[in-house]
Amino acid sequence: MSELTQAKDRLEGLQALQDLTRDFTWLDDEWVLAFRISSGIGQMAYEAFYSTAACGSPLAKVCGQHYRNNKLLDNWPSSLIDTVRVSVRENGTEQAFITFNGRGKTFDSWFAKDNVVSSSWTDLQTQTANYFSIAGHLTTVRPVRRRFFVNHLYNDCPGDQGWLAVLDGQEVCQYAWPRVPANFNVPLILYSKRRNLVTFSSAADVGVADELLILVKFRDVLDCAGACVTTR
Numbered sequence: 301m302s303e304l305t306q307a308k309d310r311l312e313g314l315q316a317l318q319d320l321t322r323d324f325t326w327l328d329d330e331w332v333l334a335f336r337i338s339s340g341i342g343q344m345a346y347e348a349f350y351s352t353a354a355c356g357s358p359l360a361k362v363c364g365q366h367y368r369n370n371k372l373l374d375n376w377p378s379s380l381i382d383t384v385r386v387s388v389r390e391n392g393t394e395q396a397f398i399t400f401n402g403r404g405k406t407f408d409s410w411f412a413k414d415n416v417v418s419s420s421w422t423d424l425q426t427q428t429a430n431y432f433s434i435a436g437h438l439t440t441v442r443p444v445r446r447r448f449f450v451n452h453l454y455n456d457c458p459g460d461q462g463w464l465a466v467l468d469g470q471e472v473c474q475y476a477w478p479r480v481p482a483n484f485n486v487p488l489i490l491y492s493k494r495r496n497l498v499t500f501s502s503a504a505d506v507g508v509a510d511e512l513l514i515l516v517k518f519r520d521v522l523d524c525a526g527a528c529v530t531t532r
Contacts, residue, residue: 324369331385331515336367337448337466338511340485344468345512346447349373349408349434372516376407382519383417384410386448388464388491388509395507396420396464396491398450402516408434411448421463423496427452429462436465445469447487448512458501465490465500466512478503 325333337345341364348366352374381402388396400415413432416425429452431437436449451462457473467480467488474480477500479490489509492498498505 324372327515330517332369332372332518333367333513334369334372334384334516335514336511337487337489337513338366339487339489339509341365341487342485343487344445344447345466345487346434346436346445346468373407378402378404378406380518381405381410381516383517385513385515385517386411386464387513387515388489388507389511389513390507390509392510395493395509398424398464403519421492421494421496424450424463427497430454431462442472443470444472446471452497458499460500461497462500463492463497473500476501477506479506479508 327333335349337348343365345366348368352368352370384400384402384405386398386400387394396419398419398421399417400410400412401417402410402415405415411432411434413425413429419425429450431446431449431451434448436446437451438445438447445468446465447468448464448466449462450464451460453459453461455461457476460473460477467484467490468486470483471477471480471488474482477490479500480488489512490500491507491509492505493507494505500506
């Protein structure tokens with residue numbers, strides 16, 4: 301590929317990125333807000349992720365809906381994405397995170413153990429997981445609706461261990477998980493407060509987050525040349 305062609309491709313890639321990200325909400329000048337789960341607002345997080353419902357303003361903390369960047373999620377530019385970050389927050393401060401390799405992934409396939417690049421949970425990449433997906437664990441036989449679920453193992457509720465769970469419905473293990481109140485407003489965001497997996501029955505080790513953010517970092521146009529021109 302000639303230098304002229306490379307320069308042309310980079311300019312086209314830069315224009316595509318500028319067109320896509322116009323009016324987006326940026327955090328720390330490098331991360332774009334793609335989705336925000338707000339705890340306890342009475343709207344299921346999983347359904348909101350796959351719908352077009354969104355807050356009028358991404359900066360609004362309480363608006364009766366989860367924030368969804370429809371332009372980004374519905375036109376996911378896989379060739380432009382570098383990294384995706386899940387940020388678990390309380391009082392506006394990040395308490396835990398997972399970063400994923402987003403290159404060449406769809407708008408939901410990046411959320412997988414094989415794509416983990418780094419995490420505040422230091423054992424996340426070395427421990428096994430029985431669930432690691434946005435869809436998580438859903439069953440109608442017993443009330444289980446665990447989304448954005450990152451779990452190590454099941455052991456009859458009191459011994460269940462994991463890192464993250466967004467509860468989109470009433471929970472069969474409520475009797476054994478002290479951070480899950482009876483008849484709570486969905487969603488409830490549970491996470492490990494430690495730097496490793498925890499047992500969900502340990503109240504001291506499990507936090508309840510205010511929000512969960514999905515953030516996107518785009519590739520450097522100089523790094524991807526013509527590959528950045530196309531979107532999904």
